[in-house]
Amino acid sequence: MARSLLFQSNVTIVFWGDCILTATCIIHRIPYRILNNCIPYQILYNIALDYSNFKIFGSLCYGVTQKHDKHKFSPKAGPTIFIGYPTGVKGYMLYGLESGKTIMSLNVVFHEIIMPFTMQHHNSTP
Numbered sequence: 001m002a003r004s005l006l007f008q009s010n011v012t013i014v015f016w017g018d019c020i021l022t023a024t025c026i027i028h029r030i031p032y033r034i035l036n037n038c039i040p041y042q043i044l045y046n047i048a049l050d051y052s053n054f055k056i057f058g059s060l061c062y063g064v065t066q067k068h069d070k071h072k073f074s075p076k077a078g079p080t081i082f083i084g085y086p087t088g089v090k091g092y093m094l095y096g097l098e099s100g101k102t103i104m105s106l107n108v109v110f111h112e113i114i115m116p117f118t119m120q121h122h123n124s125t126p
Contacts, residue, residue, distance in 0.1 A: 009058020063105035
């Protein structure tokens, strides 16, 4: 599953760890026949799952950035890619395309049909 995420999103190999963590998150939230079609996460935590927060790995999104080193008129969100789900915290892990930094944000606008690394790959092809 991690290989599929990596190939589908066309992200660089630098994000292999994020692919594995995201694949693990997904695997723990799918039903298993051996568990009578129950979901391991639901069995462990006795919580009903909501799949609406699942997003496409490597897709373009705009996450709210931190306010330090910013002034009143600086942008509140920048272009990022979705690289996973943080452990134990509600929100999304994002990689800033301009800053090159990983951030965690709950306030994110997703554009799941746009895959920045795939577009870069196609643009660089002669």
